[in-house]
Amino acid sequence: MSETSERIHRRTCPLCEGMCGLRIHVKDGHVDRIRPDPDDVWSRGYICPKGTTIGDLHHDPDRLRTPLVKRDGEFVEASWDEAFAECERLLHPVIERYGREAVTAFIGNPTASNFSLSRHIGAFIAFSQLDGIYSSGTVDQWPKNLACALMYGSMWTIPTADIDHTDYLVVMGANPHASQGSLMCAPDFLGRMDAIHRRGGKTLVIDPRRTGTADRASEWLAIRPGSDAAMLLAVLHVIFAESLEDHSHLDPYLNGVDRIREIAAEWAPERVAATCGIAADDIRRITREFCAAPSAAWYARIGTCTQEFGTLASWLADVLNIVTGNFDRRGGMMFSKPIAWPMVSLPDPQWQDGFEFGRRKSRVRGAPEILGQFPAACLAEEIATPGEGQLKALITIAGNPVISLPEPEALDAALPKLDCMISLDHYVNETTRHADVILPALSALEQPHYDELFWSWSVRNGGRYSDVVFEPAADARAEWESLIMLGLLCAGQKAADIDVQQVDQLYFAGIVGVVCGIPGSPVEGRDPGEIVADTPGAGPERILDLQIRSGPHGDVYGGNPDGLTLAKLKSHSDGIDIGPLEPRLPEILQTESGKIELAPEYITNDLERLAARLGREDGLVLVSRRHLRSKNSWLHNVPALVSGKDRCTLLVHPDDAKLHGLEDGRLARISSRSGSLRVPVEISEEMMPGVVCLPHGWGHDKPGARLSVASQHAGVCNNVISPGDFIDEISGNAVLNGIPVELAPA
Numbered sequence: 001m002s003e004t005s006e007r008i009h010r011r012t013c014p015l016c017e018g019m020c021g022l023r024i025h026v027k028d029g030h031v032d033r034i035r036p037d038p039d040d041v042w043s044r045g046y047i048c049p050k051g052t053t054i055g056d057l058h059h060d061p062d063r064l065r066t067p068l069v070k071r072d073g074e075f076v077e078a079s080w081d082e083a084f085a086e087c088e089r090l091l092h093p094v095i096e097r098y099g100r101e102a103v104t105a106f107i108g109n110p111t112a113s114n115f116s117l118s119r120h121i122g123a124f125i126a127f128s129q130l131d132g133i134y135s136s137g138t139v140d141q142w143p144k145n146l147a148c149a150l151m152y153g154s155m156w157t158i159p160t161a162d163i164d165h166t167d168y169l170v171v172m173g174a175n176p177h178a179s180q181g182s183l184m185c186a187p188d189f190l191g192r193m194d195a196i197h198r199r200g201g202k203t204l205v206i207d208p209r210r211t212g213t214a215d216r217a218s219e220w221l222a223i224r225p226g227s228d229a230a231m232l233l234a235v236l237h238v239i240f241a242e243s244l245e246d247h248s249h250l251d252p253y254l255n256g257v258d259r260i261r262e263i264a265a266e267w268a269p270e271r272v273a274a275t276c277g278i279a280a281d282d283i284r285r286i287t288r289e290f291c292a293a294p295s296a297a298w299y300a301r302i303g304t305c306t307q308e309f310g311t312l313a314s315w316l317a318d319v320l321n322i323v324t325g326n327f328d329r330r331g332g333m334m335f336s337k338p339i340a341w342p343m344v345s346l347p348d349p350q351w352q353d354g355f356e357f358g359r360r361k362s363r364v365r366g367a368p369e370i371l372g373q374f375p376a377a378c379l380a381e382e383i384a385t386p387g388e389g390q391l392k393a394l395i396t397i398a399g400n401p402v403i404s405l406p407e408p409e410a411l412d413a414a415l416p417k418l419d420c421m422i423s424l425d426h427y428v429n430e431t432t433r434h435a436d437v438i439l440p441a442l443s444a445l446e447q448p449h450y451d452e453l454f455w456s457w458s459v460r461n462g463g464r465y466s467d468v469v470f471e472p473a474a475d476a477r478a479e480w481e482s483l484i485m486l487g488l489l490c491a492g493q494k495a496a497d498i499d500v501q502q503v504d505q506l507y508f509a510g511i512v513g514v515v516c517g518i519p520g521s522p523v524e525g526r527d528p529g530e531i532v533a534d535t536p537g538a539g540p541e542r543i544l545d546l547q548i549r550s551g552p553h554g555d556v557y558g559g560n561p562d563g564l565t566l567a568k569l570k571s572h573s574d575g576i577d578i579g580p581l582e583p584r585l586p587e588i589l590q591t592e593s594g595k596i597e598l599a600p601e602y603i604t605n606d607l608e609r610l611a612a613r614l615g616r617e618d619g620l621v622l623v624s625r626r627h628l629r630s631k632n633s634w635l636h637n638v639p640a641l642v643s644g645k646d647r648c649t650l651l652v653h654p655d656d657a658k659l660h661g662l663e664d665g666r667l668a669r670i671s672s673r674s675g676s677l678r679v680p681v682e683i684s685e686e687m688m689p690g691v692v693c694l695p696h697g698w699g700h701d702k703p704g705a706r707l708s709v710a711s712q713h714a715g716v717c718n719n720v721i722s723p724g725d726f727i728d729e730i731s732g733n734a735v736l737n738g739i740p741v742e743l744a745p746a
Contacts, residue, residue, distance in 0.1 A: 010037050010573055011466030013051040014113050014444045015631055017454045018180030018187040020047040021575070024055065024445070024469055031055025031445075031469075041577040042462055046188035048180065049629050049641065054444060056638045058470065062706050063426050064440035065473070075428065075438070080477055084485055084495040086437050090420035091489050094393045101131040102392040103420075103490055106379065108399025109136040110634065116442070116479035117398060118452035119540040122343055123480070123507045124397070127487030132360070132369070136404060138376045140302055142733040143310035144183060145371055149355050150600035151318060153590030155371055156344040159318065159333040160184045160457045161297035162581050163192050166331040167201040168293035170286075172317065173228060173303025173737075177212030178628045182301045185458040190216050192459075201293070204286060206231070207303060208623055208737075209651070209693055210686040221286070222688035224277040225623050226738030228304045229312035229610055231276045233267035235287045235320055240264050244291040246325040253585055256598030260319055263604065275614050277688065291324055295331025303623070306736040309610050310728035315603050322596065327585075334581040335588050338455035339463035339554075339564060340547035345456075346514055354592060357602065357730075363389045365725070367732060375732040376401065377724035380411040383418060393420035395486060398441070402431040403633045403699050406722035406734050407674050412702070424482050427637070433704035439482045445469040447478060450544055461582075464575030465544075465566065480504070480539050504538055511543065515550055520587070522556045531557055541566070553578060606730050620656065622670070623737040624696045624718055633697040636710040648715030649682035651693040652743070657683045660743040667746035670694070672721040672739055678746045679716050692741065694718040 009024040021040020025032045034052045038045035057063070067083035068075040078086070094102055105128070111117040125133065137145065149155035161184055163169055174182060176189035186192055193203050193216050205214035206221045206228075214220040223231060239245050240261045247254065269280035276283075290296045300317035304310060318333070326332030350372065358368030364381040367374050379401065383391045394415070402412045415421060415434035423432040424439045432438050449466040472478075481500050484507070488498050512528045512535075515521055523531060534557055535545050545566035548554050555563035569576060591597055629641040636642050650668055652660075662668050664683040669676055670692065679694065687693055699717025700710035719736075726735040 006032070009467075009469045011469065012449055012451065012464050013047065013054065014449050015050045015054070015635075016113070016180055017182060017185040017457070018043065018048065019185055019451050019454055019458075019464075020051050020187045021464070022047060022051055022054065026469065029470070031058060039574045040464065041575040042460070042464060043187040046191065050631060050635060053635070053638045053640050056640065058443040058445045060637060062637055062708055063443065064428070064438060065476075067440060068428070068438040070436045080475065081495075083437050083439060084489070087422050087486065087489055088495045090422070090436055091393055092492065094419050095490070095492060098392050100129060100490065101389060103130055103395070104391055104393075105130060105133045105395040105397060106376070106399045106401050107133060107135040107397045108404070109140070109632065110398040112453050113451060114398065114479060115447050115449050115452075116540050117483070119343055119543045120480035120483045120507075121397070124483040124487040127484065128490035130490060132372070132374060134376045134379050135373060136376065136399060138373055138732050139306070139404060139734045139736070141183070141305050142370065142373075142731045143305045143314040143728055146311050146731045147315040147318065147603065149371065150602060151315070151597050152588065153592075154345070156342065156456070157335070157588050157590070158183050158457055159321075159327070159335055160459060160581070161299040162331050162334045163196070163297065163459055164580065166196065166295050166297045167199070168290055168296035169193070169196055169201070169203045170206065170290065170296070170298040171203070171213055171217070172206040172298065172300040173313070174299060174301035175207070175211040175213050175626065177216070178626045181459070183457050184299060184301070185454045189213070193217065202289065208688045208691045209625065212628070221278055221282065224275060225621050225691060226308045226613070227272070227276040228300070228307065229309040229316055230267070230272040230614065231278060231283065232313060232316035232320055233264060234269040234272045234283045236260065236264035236316070236323070237267045238269065238284050238287040239291060239320070239323060242288070244287070245323045246291075247323050249325060249329065250322060250327060250585070250596070253589065253595045254322070254598060255593055255595045257323065259599035259604070260323060263599070263607065272614065295329070296324065296326045297321065297332050298326070303737055305733060306624070307738050308613070308726070308728060308735050309606070310733050311603055311731045312606055312610055319598055322598065328583045330580070335584055336456050336458050336581060337461050337552055337578070337584060338458070339461070339551055339569070339576065339578065340450065340452070340455065340544060341551050342453045342456050343543075344453065346511070347518065363387070370730075370732045373732070375727055375734065377406045377727065377734055379405065380407065380414045380724070383414040384410070392418060394418055394422075396421070396423045396425065396431055396435070397483075398425060400429050400431045400633045402702070403697065403717050403719065406719050406726070406736070407724035408699070408717055408719045409675070410724065422486065424479060424486070428704070428706035429633070430700065430702040430705050433702065439477070441479050442472050442476060443470070446472040446476070448541060460580055461578035462576055463569060464572075465569045467570070478539065501538060508532065508535075508542055508546075512546065515546070521550065522552070522554065522559065523550045526557065602730065609729065618738070618740045619690075620741055620743060621691055622672070622718075622721065622739040622741045623691055623693050625651070625693050627695060630695065630697055636698070636700060636713060637707045639709050642709065642713040646680060648679070648695055648698045648713075650679045651682050651684050651687050653687040653689045653691070654683055654685060655689045656692065656743070657681065661745050662743065663745075669744050669746045670721060671742045672723060674723040675720040677716045677718075677720055692743065696736070
């Protein structure tokens with residue numbers, strides 16, 4: 001093929017919250033190479049190693065293209081009609097015999113970045129009428145959702161750091177070097193840190209490990225895992241004791257400042273220093289620096305969520321920003337204003353009278369439901385324990401819980417006991433190998449792309465639409481079609497009677513009706529029928545058009561003729577940059593009071609539990625980590641991302657290695673009360689003494705999985721030593737950082 005026949009497709013990388021722009025070079029129907037897109041208005045020529053491998057994922061011979069149905073214990077290829085008929089054959093007897101409460105679903109985090117799944121997962125949930133679902137949310141971020149629900153009135157109203165304008169950035173329990181930001185979308189995060197330094201600002205990383213982010217920062221402070229909330233309370237103590245608070249521009253929107261002052265008075269730095277491993281003088285110094293800076297932002301993420309006091313830490317980070325005035329103003333924590341509002345911003349009827357927790361308890365351990373979900377770690381016991389209400393059927397959607405949940409071996413043993421298991425996934429992986437039916441998904445390059453949720457946490461306002469690179473096969477099904485089918489099958493309908501296009505029309509009309517009824521919506525009071533008629537198309541692309549046109553920058557269906565539509569967005573191949581973040585606090589608050597609730601009683605009641613933790617000796621503890629070339633468990637089948645140095649190693653400080661008789665490169669046995677692993681040791685001063693570190697997402701050694709590359713780089717699953725009952729008690733989130741462990745040579 002001549003060079004001139006090469007086609008270059010420009011699109012957004014769908015792999016993480018960085019949303020980097022790509023130039024995909026295609027020859028002879030094959031991705032030849034991928035380069036950064038220097039004209040992308042968002043990432044401006046930056047990509048990470050993952051972005052260069054989208055073609056490998058698309059062409060991966062292990063990726064499923066055809067439905068699989070299990071016959072006599074073996075997978076065989078089937079037509080879509082045959083696959084859905086088998087789903088019906090397996091599901092309906094379960095529902096008829098045990099009721100719909102015997103059916104559940106597990107929803108994985110790739111749902112958030114998938115064009116189909118993100119916009120139609122609501123259809124599945126609404127149509128299926130399942131009694132409850134499980135998700136990766138209670139493994140990695142439920143404390144943040146809980147804190148935001150109680151403080152701002154919506155679990156998805158999450159502030160982001162205005163890092164492009166801040167003078168002092170604190171990164172606590174996060175490693176954006178690897179993630180490009182999490183609940184904060186910021187491609188080339190390290191470059192943005194460098195810009196802070198060039199304009200005379202400072203960056204501080206607080207983490208038990210000297211991460212790639214810490215290496216680039218002005219200062220690194222090592223903190224004892226699980227003590228973040230205690231340190232944040234000490235910072236608040238100094239703020240109030242030294243009259244460093246400054247929140248006058250927020251006062252009309254604040255409830256509870258006096259209660260925060262009262263709480264902070266009891267948490268002097270000297271009280272927490274030994275527990276945190278940070279000197280009281282250092283706590284005072286960085287508090288004064290933070291408050292003296294012209295602008296500052298305290299960004300706390302997954303390391304603060306996945307710990308014993310995750311909700312307290314997530315809540316206190318926001319409180320700290322608010323009482324210092326570094327909130328809803330340039331350079332502080334702010335709220336993005338996306339071109340297209342996300343589906344999760346629609347009002348949820350179950351919370352119309354306010355948030356309630358513990359409305360139901362899990363059957364086996366009695367864990368309370370929080371924000372509509374039980375801890376994901378409960379899933380195995382709910383399947384394995386006989387009795388009324390036992391789970392008999394499971395649908396997994398873009399998830400691999402046999403690797404991603406605590407005590408995964410229990411779930412691995414429980415899944416074969418199900419009467420029915422259906423998976424919507426790209427691969428026969430460690431989880432889906434147990435399924436009776438696997439429905440394949442389109443590759444990212446076979447469908448359009450527009451990040452449905454991530455623009456809500458971006459450090460600038462904007463958007464970019466990406467068209468398909470490869471047309472899917474004529475008989476392929478998009479994920480949104482499978483979601484509708486599965487939802488209605490759970491509702492008792494017969495597969496042959498389901499008209500997906502007709503149901504999608506009803507689903508869309510329902511969304512339009514809700515949007516037109518939201519007070520303050522740009523289309524409030526409009527005739528839903530007219531809007532439905534004026535929004536052509538089907539599926540997620542039609543929803544995206546609605547999200548744009550009824551959004552803050554949209555054409556409002558004629559109400560703002562110069563505003564955006566999907567067609568206009570498509571004409572901007574580089575994307576559209578709306579500009580920097582702007583103050584918008586009054587419009588985002590959805591609390592009953594119309595104010596930020598700084599001291600929700602449900603959260604402050606947990607301070608007694610934190611106080612009891614002070615002085616407790618945990619000995620050696622484990623934390624997890626992510627690598628720049630990894631994304632949970634689903635990129636380890638790409639040769640370019642697993643080649644080279646072994647990255648599934650146990651990081652151990654030299655002092656701890658000497659104490660436990662470990663040698664670099666040799667195997668160690670690491671044990672907790674839930675299990676043990678044998679793993680290669682990597683001695684490194686990047687760890688603080690008393691803390692060891694394993695990466696998450698590995699453990700590709702299960703028989704029956706069809707991951708030919710990943711199986712050659714199996715590694716170990718760190719969740720084997722994550723106790724399933726070790727949770728942040730008020731959110732139900734798993735504790736993955738600060739797990740007491742023992743070490744010995746293997």
